[in-house]
Amino acid sequence: MNVAIIIAGGVGSRMGQEIPKQFINVGEKPVIVYTLEAFQEHPLVDAIEVVCLAGWEQVLRAYARQYKIDKLKWVVKGGASGQESIRNGVYNFEGVLAEDDICIVHDGVRPMLDPEVITDVVRVAKERGNAVTSMPYNEQIFLVDKKDSATTTQYIPRETLRRVSTPQAYRFGLLDSKYHEAFEKGVGIDGSNYTNTMMVQLGVRLNFAVGSDRNIKLTTPENLEFFRAWATERDARDE
Incomplete structure (x- = not known):
């Protein structure tokens, strides 16, 4: 069984909107629905769970009914941080999933998701x-000098770098055990940590799958405008 865990528990303060960014309408459809549709329409995804911002659960269920997202089976309350939200979503599957079932973790505000990306992340997992x-990382990265932060004498060869985002996929047994370990030890759960960084800190070797430059996270108003243009072009193409 392959299940998607969609993380939609944030408030999106940097977007400068009155409502959470995952519920902002783009082309008369909320951002979260575009994300859900990517998994709804993918043949390798059997079911969907959304970890939702508290107080918005019924709104989410209403959108799922309206837009026929019938793979949505579970809605779980988000936590105080991103890692707590993912943990809540993972723990909800205890007693439901088998150890070898695949969990695909994805940000609810990454709606421009190509089906090929989902296919490859499931395959590799x-x-x-x-x-x-x-x-690949296509810019040059230089290290700030410790004594003079306005200068540098060191760089990191870009051939040694990869940009990693979501979706990420893990066998459920690994995902569940590592979240228990992380929260028991207080490792990889603070600040900007995500499942991937937590896994590395707990000694897990990660495997790369195919990504996409279009799969951006909607964080700023500029990101949202880019997504509006993409959605308008897609809708016109589909007419």
Whole structure:
């Protein structure tokens, strides 16, 4: 069984909107629905769980009915942080999923998701136990000098770097055990940590899967405008 865990528990303060960014309408449809549709329409995804911002659960269920997202089976309350939200979503599957079932973790505000990305992350996770979508890093990275932060004498060769985002996929047994370990030890759960960084801190070797430059996270108003243009072009193409 392959299940998607969609993380939609944030408030999106940097977007500068009155409502959470995952519920902002784009082309008369909320952002979260575009994300859900990517998994609803994918043949390798059997069911969907959404970890939702508290107080918005019924709104989410109403949208799922309106837009015929019938793979949505579970709605779980989000936590105080991103890692707590993912943990809540993972723990909800205890006693439901088998250890070898695949959990695909994805940000609810990454709505421009190509089906090929989902296909590859599931494929790699089935073969190797986990997978993280990734892309080459095409800019030069320099290290700030410790004594003079306005200068540098060191750089990191970009050939040694990968940009990693969601979706990520893990066998449920690995995902569940590592979240228990992380919260028991207080490792990989603070700040900007996500499942992938937590896994590495707990000694897990991660496997790269195919990514996409279009799969951006909607964080700023500029990101939202880019998504509006994409959605308008897609809708016109589908007419």
